[in-house]
Amino acid sequence: MTTPASATKASTPGAPKTARGARTRARILQAAEETFGALGYHRAGITDITRAAGVAQGTFYTYFGGKEEILRELVLDMGHKVRAHLAAKILGARDRMEAEERGLRAFLEYLAAHPSLYRVLQEAQFVDEAIYRDYYETFSRGYADMLDNASRKGEIRPGNNEHRAWALMGLSHFLGMKYALWDQRDNFDDIVATLSDLFHNGLPLSGRDKP
Amino acid sequence: MTTPASATKASTPGAPKTARGARTRARILQAAEETFGALGYHRAGITDITRAAGVAQGTFYTYFGGKEEILRELVLDMGHKVRAHLAAKILGARDRMEAEERGLRAFLEYLAAHPSLYRVLQEAQFVDEAIYRDYYETFSRGYADMLDNASRKGEIRPGNNEHRAWALMGLSHFLGMKYALWDQRDNFDDIVATLSDLFHNGLPLSGRDKP
DNA sequence: CGAAAATATGAATCAGTTGTCATATTGAGA
DNA sequence: TCTCAATATGACAACTGATTCATATTTTCG
Numbered sequence: 001m002t003t004p005a006s007a008t009k010a011s012t013p014g015a016p017k018t019a020r021g022a023r024t025r026a027r028i029l030q031a032a033e034e035t036f037g038a039l040g041y042h043r044a045g046i047t048d049i050t051r052a053a054g055v056a057q058g059t060f061y062t063y064f065g066g067k068e069e070i071l072r073e074l075v076l077d078m079g080h081k082v083r084a085h086l087a088a089k090i091l092g093a094r095d096r097m098e099a100e101e102r103g104l105r106a107f108l109e110y111l112a113a114h115p116s117l118y119r120v121l122q123e124a125q126f127v128d129e130a131i132y133r134d135y136y137e138t139f140s141r142g143y144a145d146m147l148d149n150a151s152r153k154g155e156i157r158p159g160n161n162e163h164r165a166w167a168l169m170g171l172s173h174f175l176g177m178k179y180a181l182w183d184q185r186d187n188f189d190d191i192v193a194t195l196s197d198l199f200h201n202g203l204p205l206s207g208r209d210k211p
Numbered sequence: 212m213t214t215p216a217s218a219t220k221a222s223t224p225g226a227p228k229t230a231r232g233a234r235t236r237a238r239i240l241q242a243a244e245e246t247f248g249a250l251g252y253h254r255a256g257i258t259d260i261t262r263a264a265g266v267a268q269g270t271f272y273t274y275f276g277g278k279e280e281i282l283r284e285l286v287l288d289m290g291h292k293v294r295a296h297l298a299a300k301i302l303g304a305r306d307r308m309e310a311e312e313r314g315l316r317a318f319l320e321y322l323a324a325h326p327s328l329y330r331v332l333q334e335a336q337f338v339d340e341a342i343y344r345d346y347y348e349t350f351s352r353g354y355a356d357m358l359d360n361a362s363r364k365g366e367i368r369p370g371n372n373e374h375r376a377w378a379l380m381g382l383s384h385f386l387g388m389k390y391a392l393w394d395q396r397d398n399f400d401d402i403v404a405t406l407s408d409l410f411h412n413g414l415p416l417s418g419r420d421k422p
Numbered sequence: 423c424g425a426a427a428a429t430a431t432g433a434a435t436c437a438g439t440t441g442t443c444a445t446a447t448t449g450a451g452a
Numbered sequence: 453t454c455t456c457a458a459t460a461t462g463a464c465a466a467c468t469g470a471t472t473c474a475t476a477t478t479t480t481c482g
Contacts, residue, residue, distance in 0.1 A: 167385065178377045272470095
């Protein structure tokens, strides 16, 4: 339907004004994450969400303007959580190389533990592309900044760190999809080792190219 | 709805038995690619597809079992085309390293020229995950085989080429999404150069680690 | 040319969903 | 305890969009 021209869509209701309200809202949000994660955005009905939350359909609209809005909220929320998790896991790294390894491992582990993240985020792309782009543009900016710092410190080669950031995000994304979600591994040592080797030495046999 | 247990979905109608039929079917397939690409799978109605193809709604069901089926067909078709394109572009490469550069460039150019590919494929993931997985599993197998060959020839370091294949696919995917689709660039020299440097030297300043 | 098969048509059916609303319940503060 | 604003309820109105089907039209080929 996509906003049938002149109609519907009650815009964001105000925030809850009671402890009870806050609790209910949180339950619905949580239920939405699970339901979207399990069924996907389109197959999941408001009914499924409210049933999972243990409230009546109508209650949904006390806190959220509609299906799209709760998805947006979810994506924002997830973005914060992932970044916080990765930041924490990277914290003690000696240099950028170690940070990359830790970051990759942390991402894979996070994805294995929170598979809904992936599905909700990826599906958001087709519901509201802007929020999906924001997620990755924000992420990539932070990533590129860290690489720039490492460049300045002489820890990594000079080069276009924006390009590198997108490449590295993509690589994590696919490795996560394949090994954490599809194959459902719980040990990522060998994967991290393979990528670590790539980061350190590139692909060629000996690193004797342009130094 | 997800196949309501006991119902609907007329299974694949037979192939057209007339030149006219073949033409009509092709027109619908083409229209579906454009329509899904422009509106997305869910927002695109059968109506939109048939209108774009210049036929009546009912005609659609003469050739396709339903909306999901035409999507499947599209994904399969696209898979063949991309692989053919990349294979052709890589053909004359002297070594694996050059093949990687050419492959990345070819992928970015293909995506810029066929943006529907991306959208249809990515969205297929949430309509019929199996076909999406097949697409990438097939692709990755071929990719890993090529890397294995290069390993044997001593062109690249030994290592887990399956992991590498997924990492390389992911990296291309994200670079394509960002630069070909979102930023709509038409020149990818600098991106290919950045990644070429990564492939040759890894990230660290000098390549003097474990040789 | 004259069936018979293959195609084409589009109105009607049918299932399923979102978002609304009038009505009840709850609980915090006076 | 009483009152009122905040919440909760769930039946239902209003739509959307996929698929079907009885009915034309076109093509093939004997």
